[in-house]
Each structure stands twice: as C-alpha cells, then as structure tokens.
Amino acid sequence: MNPKEAREMFRYKISSETTANMCLSYLQANLITLPSQYAFEFLLFCTRNPKACPLVEVMERGQTTSKLAKDSDIRTDLPRYRIYRNGVFEEEVTDIQSHWRDDFVTFLIGCSFTFEKALLNQGVRMLHHEQNKVVPMYKTNIPCEKAGIFSGNMVVSMRPLLQDEIDDSVRITERFQSSHGGPVHIGNPQEIGISDLEKPDYGENVEFGSDRVPVFWACGVTPQNVGVSAKPSIMISHSPGHMLITDQLEEYK
Amino acid sequence: MNPKEAREMFRYKISSETTANMCLSYLQANLITLPSQYAFEFLLFCTRNPKACPLVEVMERGQTTSKLAKDSDIRTDLPRYRIYRNGVFEEEVTDIQSHWRDDFVTFLIGCSFTFEKALLNQGVRMLHHEQNKVVPMYKTNIPCEKAGIFSGNMVVSMRPLLQDEIDDSVRITERFQSSHGGPVHIGNPQEIGISDLEKPDYGENVEFGSDRVPVFWACGVTPQNVGVSAKPSIMISHSPGHMLITDQLEEYK
Numbered sequence: 001m002n003p004k005e006a007r008e009m010f011r012y013k014i015s016s017e018t019t020a021n022m023c024l025s026y027l028q029a030n031l032i033t034l035p036s037q038y039a040f041e042f043l044l045f046c047t048r049n050p051k052a053c054p055l056v057e058v059m060e061r062g063q064t065t066s067k068l069a070k071d072s073d074i075r076t077d078l079p080r081y082r083i084y085r086n087g088v089f090e091e092e093v094t095d096i097q098s099h100w101r102d103d104f105v106t107f108l109i110g111c112s113f114t115f116e117k118a119l120l121n122q123g124v125r126m127l128h129h130e131q132n133k134v135v136p137m138y139k140t141n142i143p144c145e146k147a148g149i150f151s152g153n154m155v156v157s158m159r160p161l162l163q164d165e166i167d168d169s170v171r172i173t174e175r176f177q178s179s180h181g182g183p184v185h186i187g188n189p190q191e192i193g194i195s196d197l198e199k200p201d202y203g204e205n206v207e208f209g210s211d212r213v214p215v216f217w218a219c220g221v222t223p224q225n226v227g228v229s230a231k232p233s234i235m236i237s238h239s240p241g242h243m244l245i246t247d248q249l250e251e252y253k
Numbered sequence: 254m255n256p257k258e259a260r261e262m263f264r265y266k267i268s269s270e271t272t273a274n275m276c277l278s279y280l281q282a283n284l285i286t287l288p289s290q291y292a293f294e295f296l297l298f299c300t301r302n303p304k305a306c307p308l309v310e311v312m313e314r315g316q317t318t319s320k321l322a323k324d325s326d327i328r329t330d331l332p333r334y335r336i337y338r339n340g341v342f343e344e345e346v347t348d349i350q351s352h353w354r355d356d357f358v359t360f361l362i363g364c365s366f367t368f369e370k371a372l373l374n375q376g377v378r379m380l381h382h383e384q385n386k387v388v389p390m391y392k393t394n395i396p397c398e399k400a401g402i403f404s405g406n407m408v409v410s411m412r413p414l415l416q417d418e419i420d421d422s423v424r425i426t427e428r429f430q431s432s433h434g435g436p437v438h439i440g441n442p443q444e445i446g447i448s449d450l451e452k453p454d455y456g457e458n459v460e461f462g463s464d465r466v467p468v469f470w471a472c473g474v475t476p477q478n479v480g481v482s483a484k485p486s487i488m489i490s491h492s493p494g495h496m497l498i499t500d501q502l503e504e505y506k
Contacts, residue, residue, distance in 0.1 A: 040293035040358070044311055047300055058297055060401055105293070148313055 007077035028243040029108040039105040041148030052222035059106040068246035080239035087231030136200035141193030160208035260330035281496040282361040292358040294401030305475035312359040321499035333492035340484030367432040389453035394446030413461035
C-alpha cells in the first residue's frame, strides 16, 4: 500500500487503524488544527521550541490539502482525530469535515518514526518494538520557551541504548532536524524531573537491563499538551499513533 | 559608546544619525512592526524564507522591550523610523510612541553588517566601504515562498570579490545563519534578473575591475518590500541604515 492508498482507505472509512508500521519509508506527521486567532502564537511557540515542535508544514487559513500529500484532505485522510474544546477532550472522530471552519490553520509536526528506522538500520535495537510496546513517554521539568498563551514543559520519549551505541545514535538523530533531532538528555531520569522510569506518563513501560542507559528525545506530545493547556476555544489533533501519512520519503535533512 | 548609551542617545533625541559603523562588535537588527492581524502570515513568511528574513527576535503583541537589548524601548531607541499606511510611505519620524498600539507585533531581522566584519577579518576587502558607498542592492527574479498576503521577489546585496576569495567567503557567511547565511548567487547578474549592475535599485553603484566576480547575498530589504507590497493598514520599519543596536555581541552561530 502506498501513502495515497492509505489516505484513501481512511478517507472512505475502510479502516481507522493506527498508522504505526504503515508505509514505512514515508514521513508521518502529527496534526494540530487551531482557529487563526491562535495561529501566530502557536507558530511562534513552534519556532521557539524546534526540538519539541519540528514543523514539517504550516497550512494556511482554510487550507485542507497538504503540500506533502498529493490530493490529500486533512479533514478525512487521518484515521482518527481528537476534538478539544476550551482545553477539555470532547470526542474522538474519524472525520472532521463537520467541525471544519474556514479560519482553521493546521500545523504538521515531525515525529520520531523517521529516526527510529535510521537507528535500526545501524543495528541499534529498539526494545519497545521487540517488546511490542508503545514507546514510553514522560513529562519532564524542562521548560519550553513560552509564546503568548502557549507554555509548558517538554514531554520526552525514551529508548534504552547500550553505552557504545550512544555516540552513533546522537550523531544519527541530530541529522533528523524535522524529527526532533538529537537527544535532550542521556542518563539519570531524575535530572529532568522523571521520578519513576517504570511509570511513563504516556505509552508503555519498556524493560531493560543494567547494561543499557535511558536516552531521551523531545516528543511530539509536547505541542499537543501545550496546545490543550492553553484552553483554545477549539483544537483538533490526530489521535496518538493515528497520523497523516505523507508522500515524502523519509530522508536525512 | 556602548549599545545602551547609543540607544539612549537616540531615545533622548541627542542624535538621529545612521547606525552604520556604530558599536561595531554588536548585532544590529532591522525592525518591522505590524498589527497582530498580520502577525501569523508575516511570521510564516519569515520562517519560509530564512535567508532573506533571518529572525533574531519576535516581540509579542504590545511588547516594547527587546530581549536582546537591556531596558530598551523599540518605540524610541532607533534613530529613525518609517511609517507606511496601506502600502504607501507616509512619513519618517524619530519616535513612534504616538503611533504605538497594544496589538502591534515586532519582528527583528538580522542584517549583513555581521558577516562583513568577519570577511574583513579574513582579509576580504569590502569595496563599498573603501569607496564610501552604501552597499548596492538589487531586485531579482528569485521568488520568495508566499505566505498569505505576503509575497514577492528577493532583494539581494552585492559585493565584488576576487575569484580566490569566494570559497572562503561562502564558507564564512554560511555560518551566519541569522545574518542571511551564504550567497544566493555568484557571477552573471542576468541569471537572477539583474539587467544593469551599475544601476542598483537601492544603495549605490560600486566600481570594480574584471578580476572580480559579483557575489549576491539575500538582503533585509526583502521583508520590508514584501511587507509594504501587502498593503497592511499600517506598517512601521526602521529607516534604512538606522537600525536597532542590540547588546548581543556578533558571533558565529
């Protein structure tokens, strides 16, 4: 299945499954849609926090087709969406056409699928894949730089690596600027405000031995959290793991 | 004179002279102020065109003190400003307090003063300095990437270099990402739509022999031109050559 076929499968409600492991060579993106009154401050937040919020595309007021996905309609082409009103989760839907407004602005934000594949290609094992878990994610005490009403701490994802894999993994992921880039922290979780590594705030716990070191990358849940916390009148995001699949081949940037 | 003293000299109207050759080690910035209704699209324009519009700071709605300049007030601390209404130049003033509105958003954009100094330090002669001219600038046929109402072609500045200086000059200026970065064109001016190099659209003609090659860098006049062309109800910019002097030492980025 190519990306266009996958998008059509979601558009015509043939499926609303997770996009994890789908169209593996192609960039997948987080989606955040906001009324235009919030667009300047949210864009400013993303530009001030590029590690947590690597923009792959900003879709202008009312625009529904992504430049990265031919003939796409971001109102129908993702498997699942979440609607938040005034900072409160309202419902999960498979289509946002009935919610759409001409003053909506959409932010497509990179995710870490891209660099995981590059790490795997270098022989770096991804234990969460092997344990069939969603990558563990944690709230930290690392503050993002505020922009207008948007503020909050960074959320990170964690992958336990062998000591001698770390240098290469840093070097490789730093090249993926549109997928969070290099790690934000290596080692002791408490230094970034994580008290219990076995209890992730999102995703699932991954087991690892004492030969491995936890390595933390900025995570695309950050902009979603920050967006909701600002209590915009309405905000729409993709459902976790249910992303926009673009036509863009994942490449080093 | 340090930057704070220079800003106070302008604030208290002791002088309204050009900031060229003033506080030479410090970053100077172009200023563009717009009502917040234009802020998202102008910010998006800058992020889509980082070579022409390298943002050094975005000041949020109503903010008058730059983080880069202690105790500054951008309404008084530049020597001269220009007011445009609906895309038409209205007046040049030395103070914008009476024009200020709480919904104004201000963009501070890098300029090429920074890399000129680095080039001079490497022994690269700046002929326009030697000839006591304002650097020549040209409209080109290089389109900027549009954002909302903001669109237009790039304006470039030109410095004639000896063939064997070019590689080093490219390498040096590429490191100044907040000051337009590396050249956008080297050599034949007609390839970028410049028909007569002796007739710059802004600045002054610089004479050079056949041992030199014209090298073109993206120029901060671009965002100003693009801003005016979009005919915003009001736009305020610094007067050419009359910039904000910040406290930030100019450094490689």
